[in-house]
Amino acid sequence: MFAIEILSNFTGINNKPAKIPSVALKKAKIMDSLFFKPIQFLWLLLLAAILSSCGSSTSLTTRYAPFHPANNTAVNFTFNTSDNDGIARAELFVYEYELYVNPDNNMRSARQRPGGQWGFVRDWNYDPEPTSANETHNFSAGFAAGSFVRFLVRITDGKGRNKSEDWYFAAGDWPYGNSPIPILGKGAPAKTIDVAFVADRTDYSSGRDMLPDLEGLIFDGYHINNAIRNRRQLWSFYYSPQRGFISDYDSGVLTMDIPSSVSNSSIIDHAAVIHTTVKRDWASGGNFGTEPTNIGTAVHESGHSSFGLADEYNSGNCRTSSDPYHNVYSSRSAAETYNTDHGWPTSDVEEIFSGCFRVEPSSLNCIMLNDGDATMPDFERSCILRTIWYYSELTN
Structure with missing residues (x-):
């Protein structure tokens, strides 16, 4: 309407x-x-x-x-990609921050979470190279309370060119x-x-x-x-x-x-x-x-x-x-x-x-x-x- x-x-x-x-x-x-x-x-x-x-x-x-996602709840990361030159490889990266209030200036801030996920999670390698791919990875561990998460998917096509997309979101309490x-x-x-x-x-x-x-x-x-x-x-x-x-x-x-x-x-x-x-x-x-x-x-x-x-x-x-x-x-x-x-x-x-x-x-x-x-x-x-x-x- x-x-x-x-x-x-x-x-x-x-x-x-x-x-x-x-x-x-x-x-x-x-x-x-x-x-x-x-x-x-x-x-x-x-x-x-x-x-x-x-x-x-x-x-x-x-x-x-x-x-x-709630504390320590599994998260699914999904990508959908296509390329006429073929898809050679896909990679998933996850970066886990913890949210806090900086005591020096009372500002809301984020820093790398000690012991948290930081960087490469997994990849998908294709042979032969398809022109499209749709994949989901279940990140079963989830994230602790007060988390701020960035995830990135990087695609490499059949000619070696890269394309990526990344997002951030809050997780946990x-x-x-x-x-x-x-x-x-x-x-x-x-x-x-x-x-x-x-x-x-x-x-x-x-x-x-x-x-x-x-x-x-x-x-x-x-x-x-x-x-x-x-x-x-x-x-x-x-x-x-x-x-x-x-x-x-x-x-x-x-x-x-x-x-x-x-x-x-x-x-x-x-x-x-x-x-x-x-x-x-x-x-x-x-x-x-x-x-x-x-x-x-x-x-x-x-x-x-x-x-x-x-x-x-x-x-x-x-x-x-x-x-x-x-x-x-x-x-x-x-x-x-x-x-x-x-x-x-x-x-x-x-x-x-x-x-x-x-x-x-x-x-x-x-x-x-x-x-x-x-x-x-x-x-x-x-x-x-x-x-x-x-x-x-x-x-x-």
Whole structure:
């Protein structure tokens, strides 16, 4: 179902005040479009082609389960890879850290766990070399309380070229109270989009009870979207130990309860309340609700919260989307000028309702027009340019 964006509380991409300089810098760069010189359209298309084709021809995706494993609970590490030149070897590495509070500066820190796993775990050698492989390793020992784990899978193809993917996650008892717990990420928060999932207290008895539902939402949802799959390591995911709540839009009472440990976090960019009860979802202040199986709805809402894109359907409200790349205008002439500047037909501009216009025709079926519910539409034309620009700002 379509989710409704409550514009009265919309604050653009920066949906919460940043609390640390690196996060503030990231948000300020994204928001300050007044001083941004737009990148030429053709250059952006070239950049997209280069970024999608660079490096080895090997395709590689990795995952682990369960999310946030309990103390000393077995963990499965899985990879799926393909290469027309064949797969010669695959290797798994695991690095185990312990979380602690540094007494010198009272900062949360991580260090190599004495006696923990550190480095090579196992390999798979193929002869003859297949063009694809899908393997799982069961790490039966699991990890102790207060662990922070990095795992890496490295593939060597038939021509000796390497490709790798790595992620980090928390394992065992979490030592930092109700702070959001990392379940999948890579890199510094200032250089990633940081999403926290909050369990709806109507449907889950604890935040941990929600975790099995998040595996499909992330790996078979976010990670398959066309604007995310090749940039998936610019997204970090967390969950809240505390539960929250979101009301049904059609109930007539709009209530969204986000734990303060999430809403006041200097790291989290936006929160998603996860519920299994069927509701008409809505968004406010960069936060939103979704069923875990509605992967398209979740990414559509992230299109608002992360990329500053507007709804392309009649939601009853209209706002001009954010500079420098737009998908909606409140003026037909502005929308037509935008299309002309980018080499697109002015006839593609369509009226959504009186005084509201999309620059992409409905025939493209962008995810900002139709969120797809349990399916995953693509970001189209102008929307995908917006995401490319956003990632370039985020990583520079």
